Amino acid sequence: MENCTLLHSGNQFQPKFPFFALKPKKFPFFVVGCSRVLGEDIVRLSVAHGSSREQMWRIKATGKSSGEAANADDESDDALQATIEKSKKVLAMQKDLLQQIAERRKVVSSIKSSLEDAKGTYDNGNGSLSNVDVRGMDKDYNSTLPSTATPPIVDDLKNTLAAEAKICETAQSDERATPLSRSSVTPSHQTSSTVSSAKRTLYVPPETPKFSQETGKFFQSDVPSLFKESSAQSYMEQKSEIFEGSSAKKANIETEDPENVDEKPPPLAGTNVMNVILVAAECAPWSKTGGLGDVAGALPKALARRGHRVMVVAPRYGNYAEPQDSGVRKIYKVDGQDVEVTYFQAFIDGVDFVFIDSHMFRHMENNIYGGNRVDILKRMVLFCKAAIEVPWHVPCGGVCYGDGNLVFIANDWHAALLPVYLKAYYRDNGMMKYTRSLLVIHNIAHQGRGPLDDFSYVDLPPHYMDIFRLYDPVGGEHFNIFAAGLKTADRVVTVSHGYSWELKTSEGGWGLHDIINENDWKFRGIVNGIDTKEWNPELDVHLKSDGYVNYSLDTLKTGKPQCKSALQKELGLPVRDDVPLIGFIGRLDPQKGVDLIAEAVPWMMGQDVQLVMLGTGRPDLEQMLRQFECQYNDKIRGWVGFSVKTAHRITAGADILLMPSRFEPCGLNQLYAMKYGTIPVVHAVGGLRDTVQPFDPFNESGLGWTFSRAEANQLIHALGNCLLTYREYKQSWEGLQRRGMTQDLSWDNAAHNYEEVLVAAKYQW
Numbered sequence: 001m002e003n004c005t006l007l008h009s010g011n012q013f014q015p016k017f018p019f020f021a022l023k024p025k026k027f028p029f030f031v032v033g034c035s036r037v038l039g040e041d042i043v044r045l046s047v048a049h050g051s052s053r054e055q056m057w058r059i060k061a062t063g064k065s066s067g068e069a070a071n072a073d074d075e076s077d078d079a080l081q082a083t084i085e086k087s088k089k090v091l092a093m094q095k096d097l098l099q100q101i102a103e104r105r106k107v108v109s110s111i112k113s114s115l116e117d118a119k120g121t122y123d124n125g126n127g128s129l130s131n132v133d134v135r136g137m138d139k140d141y142n143s144t145l146p147s148t149a150t151p152p153i154v155d156d157l158k159n160t161l162a163a164e165a166k167i168c169e170t171a172q173s174d175e176r177a178t179p180l181s182r183s184s185v186t187p188s189h190q191t192s193s194t195v196s197s198a199k200r201t202l203y204v205p206p207e208t209p210k211f212s213q214e215t216g217k218f219f220q221s222d223v224p225s226l227f228k229e230s231s232a233q234s235y236m237e238q239k240s241e242i243f244e245g246s247s248a249k250k251a252n253i254e255t256e257d258p259e260n261v262d263e264k265p266p267p268l269a270g271t272n273v274m275n276v277i278l279v280a281a282e283c284a285p286w287s288k289t290g291g292l293g294d295v296a297g298a299l300p301k302a303l304a305r306r307g308h309r310v311m312v313v314a315p316r317y318g319n320y321a322e323p324q325d326s327g328v329r330k331i332y333k334v335d336g337q338d339v340e341v342t343y344f345q346a347f348i349d350g351v352d353f354v355f356i357d358s359h360m361f362r363h364m365e366n367n368i369y370g371g372n373r374v375d376i377l378k379r380m381v382l383f384c385k386a387a388i389e390v391p392w393h394v395p396c397g398g399v400c401y402g403d404g405n406l407v408f409i410a411n412d413w414h415a416a417l418l419p420v421y422l423k424a425y426y427r428d429n430g431m432m433k434y435t436r437s438l439l440v441i442h443n444i445a446h447q448g449r450g451p452l453d454d455f456s457y458v459d460l461p462p463h464y465m466d467i468f469r470l471y472d473p474v475g476g477e478h479f480n481i482f483a484a485g486l487k488t489a490d491r492v493v494t495v496s497h498g499y500s501w502e503l504k505t506s507e508g509g510w511g512l513h514d515i516i517n518e519n520d521w522k523f524r525g526i527v528n529g530i531d532t533k534e535w536n537p538e539l540d541v542h543l544k545s546d547g548y549v550n551y552s553l554d555t556l557k558t559g560k561p562q563c564k565s566a567l568q569k570e571l572g573l574p575v576r577d578d579v580p581l582i583g584f585i586g587r588l589d590p591q592k593g594v595d596l597i598a599e600a601v602p603w604m605m606g607q608d609v610q611l612v613m614l615g616t617g618r619p620d621l622e623q624m625l626r627q628f629e630c631q632y633n634d635k636i637r638g639w640v641g642f643s644v645k646t647a648h649r650i651t652a653g654a655d656i657l658l659m660p661s662r663f664e665p666c667g668l669n670q671l672y673a674m675k676y677g678t679i680p681v682v683h684a685v686g687g688l689r690d691t692v693q694p695f696d697p698f699n700e701s702g703l704g705w706t707f708s709r710a711e712a713n714q715l716i717h718a719l720g721n722c723l724l725t726y727r728e729y730k731q732s733w734e735g736l737q738r739r740g741m742t743q744d745l746s747w748d749n750a751a752h753n754y755e756e757v758l759v760a761a762k763y764q765w
C-alpha cells in the first residue's frame, strides 16, 4: 500500500494513473507498485510488449521460417492482439484522465472567482493584508475542491500538527536534529501546491507576525510586498498566461467542456508535473562566476516550459533590480549565532526566483566565494538551512510550494548540505516524507573539504559525522561535504556522459570515486544545454552596437566577418579578414589548460594568427595574460576581468575557440561557439568529447578538432590542422560552421532527461 499512498502524496492534482508517461522498463519498481492499484494488467502489458517484439527480432535475426516461424507468428499474433486490447484500455484511461484535467481546470476557474470575491478583503480598502481572515479563505478554497482531490489543507494541517508533535517528542533526543529556523517549529505555511498550468491549490496564509524578544523585531512583516503589488490573483493570471499561452486561450478554459479538452495540449511533462526547487550558489544573470550560474539560470526555465512549477533559490549578493522583499524573515543558527535572513522573490519566464538576503551574503557580488574556508562554509550552512525551508515560508504568488510532490535539485558542494539537512532535520523526524533531493556535480574538484573539526559548523547530530568522514592519500582523513551529499541525495546527476564515466575512476573522481561507484545505481550523466535566447547570434544583445551585428545561418558569410572586424577594432588589433582569430574564454585555473596555451604561444606567434584570451582567476595566470599582450602586442590580447559582453563578442567574432581543458565536466563555451559558427579545438575529455565530434575530411562530417592528451604538442597538431582547413578548404570550413549552428543545443532535451531522474527519485521509496 505504501506505493499507492505515494501516488497521491500531498498532490491535489496528481492524476490517478501517472504511469502512462513512464516507460515500464525504466521504472520496474514503479510498475510493480502501480500493479497493486490496477491489478496485474500493467505488468502483463509490458511483458506482452516485450515478448512479441523480442520474437520478431529473433525471427528476423535467424531468418528461420516454416514451423518455427509459424509458431512464433501465432504467438506473436496472440501477443499483438493482447497488446491491442490493453492499448484500448489504456486509451480509455487516458480519456478518463483528460476528463479529470478538464474538471480540475473548472476548479481553478472557480478558485479565480473566489479570489475575485475575496479581492476586497485582500485590498481591505487600504492595501493591507493585516486583517485578512486567512483561515476563512482556506476554508473557501478547500470547499471548492472535488472530493477526488488529495486531502484538503485542513488535513495537511492535521498532518503538520502530527509531525510537529513528533518533533516535540524527538526534540528531547540528542540523536535527532531539531528544525532549522527559529520560527519554523510550526511551519505555518505547510501546504502542498502542485503544479503546472491550471493545477494548484490555493492558498497559504501569510504567517502571523511574531515578535522576537532577542532582536526586538517582528520576524515577518505584516504586509508582504509582493502581495501588495501583484496580489495572488494577478499571479494566477500571470501563471495561466505562461502555461496556457494567450489570454484568449485562458478565457476558453473557463468555458470549456471536457469534450474539447483534447484540442489543448497538456503540459509536456504530462502526469509527471512536479514542484521543483533548484538550489545553487550562483544564478545568471544576477550572479555568475562560471558555468554553474548559466545552468541555474537556464535549466529551470526549460523545466517550467515542460509544465513543472519551478523555483530557483540563490543567495542575494547585491541589490538586484527585479526581486522584491517578500516580507518573510527567519532566524537561523550559524556557528551558535543567530543570523536573520530575508527572502526576496521575482517571477520571471515562468520561474519563481527566490533570493536569500543576509549580512553574510551582502556586497559579495564580485567575490562570491571569497573569504577563508570557514567563512565560506558558514555561508553555505546558512544558505542550505534557509533554502530548505523556502517551500514552507515563501508564498510565491500567494502559494507556498509545500512538501508534496517536491524535489530539490542541489548543485555542487555549496548546496550538498541540503540533502543531508533534508534527512537529518525532516525525514528522520517523519516530516517531508515525500520530498526528494537530487545532487548535481558540476565540478568534483571543489568538494568543501576541511579538517574533521569543521563538523561542528554544520550543526548536525553526532552520528552524522561518519558520512562526512573521508580518507584519501592527498587529504588524509578529513571532513568532506560533497561526500555526505552524494551519500544522502536520492539521485545524483553529472553534466555529461563522459564525465560520469571519468568520475568513477581514481584519476577523475578526486577521492570520491569509491562513493560514486557505490552509488552508481542512482547516478546519471545528462549533457547541459544552452540558453538559446541568451546565446543566439540572431538575438544577442551584445551584437547590436560598436560595429557588431546579429547574424544567422543565412547571413553567416557577411554577419560573422563584420563581428570579427568589430572585435579586432575594439581590441586594437589589425583589422584583417584573412587572419584566423583564435579565442579563449574561461576561469584562469589549471583545469582550463591555460598553461598548454602558454606553451603553444611561441609556435602560434610563428603563424599568421591573432589570439584573444579573456579570463580571471589565479594571479600568476592573470599576469601571464598581461605579459603575452605586452610581448606580442600586434597579435595577442589578454583581457583580465569578467565581462559577459566581451565573452559574447569574442564568441561571435573569433574563427576558432580553444578549450584545452585538463578535465571538463561539460563545458559550455564550446557549445556557445558552435552556435555562433566558431570552430572549437578541444582536449577530448569529459563533456568536450561528448559534444565535439572530430572533423572527418573524407566524409565532411564533424564539428571541430580534438586531441587526446593534454599536451602542448597535441594542441599544436590539432590547431595546425584546423588552421590549414581554415586557409585552404573554405567549403569544408563553412560545412563545419553550418553543422555546428544547426544543432539543437537547447535545454529542452536535457530538461526531459532531468525529468526522468526527478520521476525516478519521486517514486523511490
Ligand SMILES: Nc1ncnc2c1ncn2[C@@H]1O[C@H](COP(=O)(O)OP(=O)(O)O[C@H]2O[C@H](CO)[C@@H](O)[C@H](O)[C@H]2O)[C@@H](O)[C@H]1O
Pocket: 289, 290, 291, 292, 294, 295, 442, 443, 495, 528, 585, 586, 587, 614, 615, 616, 641, 642, 643, 644, 647, 664, 665, 666, 667, 668, 669, 687
Ligand atoms: N572572464 C570571463 N568573463 C565572462 N564570462 C566568463 C569568463 N570566464 C568564464 N566565463 C563564462 O562562464 C561560463 C563558463 O562555463 P564553463 O561551463 O565553460 O566552465 P566552468 O568551469 O565555470 O563550469 C563548470 O560547470 C559547468 C556547468 O555544468 C560545466 O559545463 C563545466 O564543465 C564545469 O567546469 C561561460 O558562460 C563563460 O562564457
